[in-house]
Amino acid sequence: MKLTYIIDGISHVVELTEATNLLSVLREQNVRIDAVCNGNGTCGKCRVRCTEGIPEPSFGDKQAMSAAELAQGWRLACLIQVMDDMTIECPSDISEIDVLTKVMQNKGGIDPPVRTQTVTVSRPDVEDQRDDWTRLRDACGNNDLTIHYSALLTLHDQLYRALEHDKGKLQVDFYDHFAVAVTPASEAKQPLGLAIDIGSTTLAAYLHDLSDGRLIEAVGATNPQRQYGADVISRINYTMTNENGTSQVQKAVVDAINNLIDKLCKEDSKDAVREIVITGNTIMTHFLLGLPTASIATAPFAPVFTAAKTLSATEIGLNVDAMLTIMPSIASYVGGDITGGMIACDLTASDKWSLLIDLGTNGEIALGRRGECLACATAAGPAFEGATIRHGTGAIAGAINTVHFERNPMYTTIGNKDPIGICGSGVLDVAAQLLQHELIDETGRLLDPDKIEHTQLSKRIRQTDNYKEFVIAGSVDDPNAITFTQKDVREIQLAKAAVRAGIEILLEEAGVDYHDVERLYIAGGFGNYMNIDSTVAIGLIPRELKERTLAVGNSAGTGASYYLLSKSIRDKVNALLPITRYIELSSHSGFMDAYMD
Ligand code: FES
Structure with a gap:
């Protein structure tokens, strides 16, 4: 049988000898389909439009799409078994996310190894x-x-x-x-070094002159592992259920890093690179080294390694003859990216407590002061990055990044392009605006239009076959309008509750409250662009800490640069690890209460 898939108007044909899952075929063809839930049929992101051999809509299709979309032939690729000739149209390749490469000013000193x-x-x-x-x-x-x-x-x-x-x-x-x-x-040339932050969603790379520490250039890219799931657990599942899964996931990130190195280094400067320092969550660094990750997904969550690791970059397929150093992690779910963030924010510099929250795909939190630190990871999920949101998207051109109901139009988009979806900062704004304009009640339920005082806004609430939703961009009659659904509200509630519970537990373990916290650092791309008022409105950040909150950009990238440039910083990291107490939230007696609050 023949599968024809069309991308950007160009047809490609694959001959299949047996019934095969459509998402698997597309992956084998290196078509990067957004597969947030790794083919579980629950995220609704792997949409393709069938134009010939259209299968009957499955239950999952009906849950994810409106009747109008189903009639247009839209289906979820992961739920289709190709059993006969079929023609589909795929959305353009996963767009490049606007990666935050902003780092903090170097305070780490210049004494590289x-x-x-x-x-x-x-x-x-x-x-x-x-x-x-x-x-x-x-x-x-x-x-x-x-x-x-x-x-x-x-x-x-x-x-x-x-x-x-x-x-x-x-x-x-x-x-x-x-x-x-x-x-x-x-x-002879001046020696160069690279600091690279492997995030679950994006990669950021920084090229430094090691003789004076100068940042020469920074570049970013989308993490191509996203095609194996938006969150780390989905990716681990992929490696467990596919024979070559671990090497596929490893190759994806190694290729992406090689591309970044090619962008940063002119051909004659590549051979001057002497060290690459890599940071990332523990699963990302395991994937990079081609290590098994199954044991991280289930209790007792023991990884293969957490200590710093040095090897030759060529051993894992990087195209640079340099030393490769992986920054140490604190635990399975508090990785080298948080170690880097703690160093970048100098969490142990003061006798007063400071909080660091990294709102990436997971929400990792560290609380520290001179001589002691605590850290935990919250299963916030990728909602803040738009991944589990009906019309969520990464921070790409056209993503709705701010929303205010009193404006007309009520949104702005990245690059002033036509809206294509909502990214994390926009998602947060919508949730806050729905609450502030009393379109949802205190439980998060979207109200019926006749219960809403603001008549103009009430007209933007509609009921589809599956759910109630609020129309943000497009007309209320347009089935393709960009909306925020009841389920989206629930996703944000769960993510917010997980992060807040993590904060409460760390404070409780330290025996302090908000008044004892001198500074709250928000790290990560989403943290950098979000509206603090919105985060306070939905309760993600405690109101008491609003005036003490500082967005610090990519603190993991900053930490990796510090680590690259300084042996003293490496000593500082070595001193930090033994004084950092990891709190496992899943078995913490107070977590459920804090989460439900
Ligand atoms: S619904 Fe298909 S990958 Fe999530």
Whole structure:
């Protein structure tokens, strides 16, 4: 049988020999379909439009789409078994998310483990038969030095080229006591380093000059693992249920990092990269190294490793001959990204308490002061990134990013493009506005239009076959209008409750309350763009902390840069880990009460 799929007007044909799941076929064809729930039929994101061989709508299709959309042929790819010839139209490839690469000003100091030394070596002769490495090491004046294999491979050639053209003058680049590159002086370059934050949704990479710490350039990209699920548990499930799942997920992120490196490094600067520091949640770093993750998904949630790990970047397929260092995690669900954030925000600098909340795909929280820290992870889910929201989308061009019901139109979009969906900051605004204009009651139930005082707004509430919803963009009669549904309200309520419960439990464990918290740092892309008033209105952030709240951008990326640039910061991280107490919320006796409150 023949499957024809059309993307951006171009047809592609696949011959199938047996009935096959449509989402699986598209994945094999490298068509990046948004599959937030990894094919469980619950997120409603993997939509395709069938134009020939249209299957009967399934129960899941009917739950996710209106009658008008079903009549137009829209179906969920993960619920279709292709059993006969079929033609479908796919939405354009997953759009690139506007990645937050903003970092905090460097306060970490510049003393990287990478350093250079310029030395002059002499030619061997019958009186001096020292080998090449001994000759170089003696010129460096340190018997404790050793040489990395990749540098040893080119040592002889480099040394004799230096003798030939540079009077024996060489630059030796060291990583701690390892010589990692030997270059004739006239060809030597300043050593470079990369700090990379692997988020569940986006990647951010920062290129630094290691001689002075200067940030040369930063770039970002969407994490292509998103096609295997928006949240980490969906991705773990994918690796568990697909024979080559772990290597597929690893390859996706390795390829993405190689692309970022190509963007950042001109061809002649790539060979000057000496170290790559990577941070990310524990599952992301396990995926990167191709490690099994199944044990992280179920109690007792034990990962393969949490300590810092150093290896050669080429060992995992990165196209740079450099050292690769993975930042240490605190626990399975409090990863190196939070370690980085705690360092970037200097959580232990003051005798007063500070809170750090990273509102990414999970909501990780750390509470710290001089000498002690606590950390936890809340199962907030990806609602704040729009993933489980009916018309949710990433922060891409056309995403509705702010909403205010008193404006006309009531929304703005990224890049002033026509609206295509709602991203996290917009989602938060809608929830807050619905509450403030009394379109939902205190339980979160969308009210019937006749119960709403504001008549203009009441006209924007409509009932579909499946749910009640509020129309944000488009006419009320338009089946393709962008809406916020009753289920969306519930998703936000659950996510908010999880984060607030996490905050309450950490404060309780520390024996303090809001008044003892000097500063609340909000990290992550969503945290940077959200309207603080909206977060307070829906109760995500305690009202008492509103004036003490500071958005710190990509604190994980900042922490990775600090780590790259400073051995002192690495010592600080090593000192931070033993004083950080991880609180497992799923088994905490007070969590359910705090969550239900
Ligand atoms: S509904 Fe198909 S991937 Fe979620």
